[in-house]
Amino acid sequence: MSMQFTYLNPTKIFFGQGQIAAIASSIPTTTKVLVVYGGGSIKANGVYQQVAAALENHQWCEFSGVEANPTKETLDKAVAIVKEQAIEMILAVGGGSVIDGCKYIAAASHYDGDGWDILTGQHQVSSATLLGAVLTLPATGSESNSGAVITKAATQDKLAFLSPFVQPQFAVMDPDVMKSLPERQLINGLVDAWVHVCEQYLTYNHGHMVQDGYAEVLLRNLLTLASQYDQRDNDQWRENLMWTANQALNGLIGSGVPHDWATHMIGHELTALWHVDHARSLAIVQPSLLRNQIELKRGKLEQMGREVFRLDSGEQLAERTIDAIEGFYHSLNVPTKLTEHNGDKAAAINLVLEQLEKHGMVALGETQAIDLTQSRVILENAIA
Ligand code: NZQ
Ligand code: ZN
Numbered sequence: 001m002s003m004q005f006t007y008l009n010p011t012k013i014f015f016g017q018g019q020i021a022a023i024a025s026s027i028p029t030t031t032k033v034l035v036v037y038g039g040g041s042i043k044a045n046g047v048y049q050q051v052a053a054a055l056e057n058h059q060w061c062e063f064s065g066v067e068a069n070p071t072k073e074t075l076d077k078a079v080a081i082v083k084e085q086a087i088e089m090i091l092a093v094g095g096g097s098v099i100d101g102c103k104y105i106a107a108a109s110h111y112d113g114d115g116w117d118i119l120t121g122q123h124q125v126s127s128a129t130l131l132g133a134v135l136t137l138p139a140t141g142s143e144s145n146s147g148a149v150i151t152k153a154a155t156q157d158k159l160a161f162l163s164p165f166v167q168p169q170f171a172v173m174d175p176d177v178m179k180s181l182p183e184r185q186l187i188n189g190l191v192d193a194w195v196h197v198c199e200q201y202l203t204y205n206h207g208h209m210v211q212d213g214y215a216e217v218l219l220r221n222l223l224t225l226a227s228q229y230d231q232r233d234n235d236q237w238r239e240n241l242m243w244t245a246n247q248a249l250n251g252l253i254g255s256g257v258p259h260d261w262a263t264h265m266i267g268h269e270l271t272a273l274w275h276v277d278h279a280r281s282l283a284i285v286q287p288s289l290l291r292n293q294i295e296l297k298r299g300k301l302e303q304m305g306r307e308v309f310r311l312d313s314g315e316q317l318a319e320r321t322i323d324a325i326e327g328f329y330h331s332l333n334v335p336t337k338l339t340e341h342n343g344d345k346a347a348a349i350n351l352v353l354e355q356l357e358k359h360g361m362v363a364l365g366e367t368q369a370i371d372l373t374q375s376r377v378i379l380e381n382a383i384a
Contacts, residue, residue, distance in 0.1 A: 001206045005256035011144035012170040015243065017235075019174045020047065020134060023054040026170050027089055027132065033060035034087040036078060036102050038094045040064065045180035047136060051093055061085065066094065069271055069278070070101035071153040072116050075108070082109035082129055089130045092168070095137030095185070096149075096192075096278070103148035103166035106131045118161050119150055125163040133168040136177045138242040139189035139279065141196060141249025143171035151272060158272035159359065173246065175238035186232060186241075187332045188279035193245035194222045194328070195282040199261050200254040202290070203366040205299040211257045212303070218248050219308045226332055262364035263289050266375060269355045274340040283329040284338045288381035290322045292374055296367060337384040349379045 014022040027033060035051060042048040063078040081087065082105060092102035106128040108115030117123035135143040142148065146167040151158045178186070201215035221244045231237045247253070266289070267281030276284070290297065298318045305311040305321035329336050341348035353372055356362065364370035370378070 001258070003208050003256040007251060007255045009144060009251055011168050013144060013173060013246075014170065015173045016239075017174055017176050019172050020050040021054050022170075022172060023051065023091070023132065023134070024057070027055075027058060027091075029057050031058065031088045032086060033058055033089045033091055034078070034082060034085070035060055035062040035091045035093060036066060036098060036105065037062070037064050037092075038066045038068070038098045041180060042093050042136060045177065047093060047134065047177050051091070051134060060091075066098045066101040068097045069151050069158065069275070070097045070104070071151045072104065072119075073153050075101050075104050075150070076115060078105045079108045079115060087129060089132060091132045091134065093134040093136065095135070096140030096142045099133050099135070099140070099142040099168070100148035100150065102131055102133070103128075103142075103163075104150050105129070106166050107161075107163060116152055119152070119157075119159040125161070125165050128163070128165040131166060131168045132170050134172040134174075134177075135242070137181060137185055137189060138173075138178065138245035139185075139192040141193075141246055143168060143173065144246060144250045149268065156272045156355070157359065158268040160268075173242050175235065175242045178238045178242065179233075184277070187334060188277055189241065189245055190222055190226055190332065191279040191283055191329065191334055193241075193248040194219065195263055195279070195286060196248040197222075197253065198286065198325075199264060200257060200259055202297055202300050202304060203258040203260055204296065205303070206257060208257055211253050211255065214247075215253045216304070216307045218244050218253070219304070223308065223328065226328060229332070258366040260366045262370045265361045265364055266352070266356065266378065269352045269359075270338060270340075273351060273355065274338070276338070276340055280334060283334045283336050284382050285378065287322055287326040287329075287336050288378045289370070290325065291381065292378050293365065293369065294318055294322070296365075296369060336382075338382060339384045341383060345383050348383050349376060352379055
């Protein structure tokens with residue numbers, strides 16, 4: 001595979017303590033701003049107050065209540081506000097859900113039809129309201145990428161869209177905001193970032209040394225941060241997680257290499273059906289998926305075993321690497337089997353397969369090798 005790509009990441013990053021103040025000079029004071037946030041954690045931890053202080057000379061209003069795994073039903077209310085009040089810039093203050101939700105709001109507010117058409121591909125985004133982000137949970141990389149994942153609650157569909165028009169203009173990444181994160185969310189961030197690197201690295205051998213080497217650095221960082229989890233209340237630990245999670249999905253390591261994303265696509269169905277946290281859906285699917293795809297991925301699994309886990313070469317290295325990945329999740333007390341489905345395993349598998357088929361997820365993975373038959377095998381081993 002020859003290396004060929006076009007790469008641009010236009011999001012300006014303000015990284016470090018106190019950087020929320022940088023919003024003030026990043027948005028012209030004549031711009032009408034809508035500040036969007038989630039369930040209110042930003043009011044308890046002082047982030048809202050810092051944003052309000054930075055916007056004291058701006059004209060702004062707010063929309064709150066964007067839920068984890070944001071729904072189009074909620075977001076459409078904000079789309080109406082943007083249209084009615086001629087909002088010129090949306091400021092997302094939150095984790096991946098709020099930022100993704102704002103990407104939908106930004107694109108849907110430039111479209112007369114139902115915003116869900118963007119997720120089904122019936123509408124191609126060709127313009128959007130400008131977007132800025134204040135990240136409060138390092139995990140998804142959404143703060144400086146062009147992707148978003150949105151749920152339609154009515155039909156339990158969780159779908160993604162990509163558009164350069166919704167890439168944030170700027171992203172504030174102040175590691176101090178992490179101090180109020182519940183442990184569950186901190187761990188989710190470690191796991192999500194880990195799987196993002198894997199989706200772009202654990203494919204087949206292509207010999208692109210920068211992408212592989214950089215991916216391995218990010219994986220080793222996450223492994224180190226997990227092993228130093230007792231130091232999580234320390235500035236350096238927080239800075240390193242925030243920057244690593246961003247780099248895991250800002251487009252760089254994925255440039256010019258094959259991508260997998262099958263774990264994410266199957267995981268999204270578990271979240272849509274049973275509200276499994278995004279990161280936890282990945283830990284449930286990935287070990288089983290890697291065991292199912294081991295022959296296609298053997299070379300890369302062996303490389304990961306040597307370069308990330310520092311395993312001895314020799315017999316069954318790929319198998320031992322998958323065990324080590326599973327061990328990484330268990331070390332964080334993250335389960336690798338689905339238990340949220342009320343016990344009826346056969347019914348749960350059929351339900352996921354129906355949803356995958358409905359969403360056209362019938363040839364997943366870097367070589368499209370995961371059809372519904374393989375997904376069934378993966379789910380047999382992933383569901384308790
Ligand atoms: O609602 P609030 O008050 O904001 O509380 C949130 C929420 O309850 C809370 N939280 C966030 N920052 C906090 C905080 N609590 C205390 N202190 C803080 N500083 O954490 C909870 C979870 O937040 P959420 O935004 O849902 O988490 P995450 O960042 O993990 O985002 C998950 C969503 O991103 C999508 C997922 O599918 C899921 O919908 N993804 C987006 C991607 C992208 N755009 O590139 C890629 C990912 O693979 C992923 O699919
Ligand atoms: Zn993810």
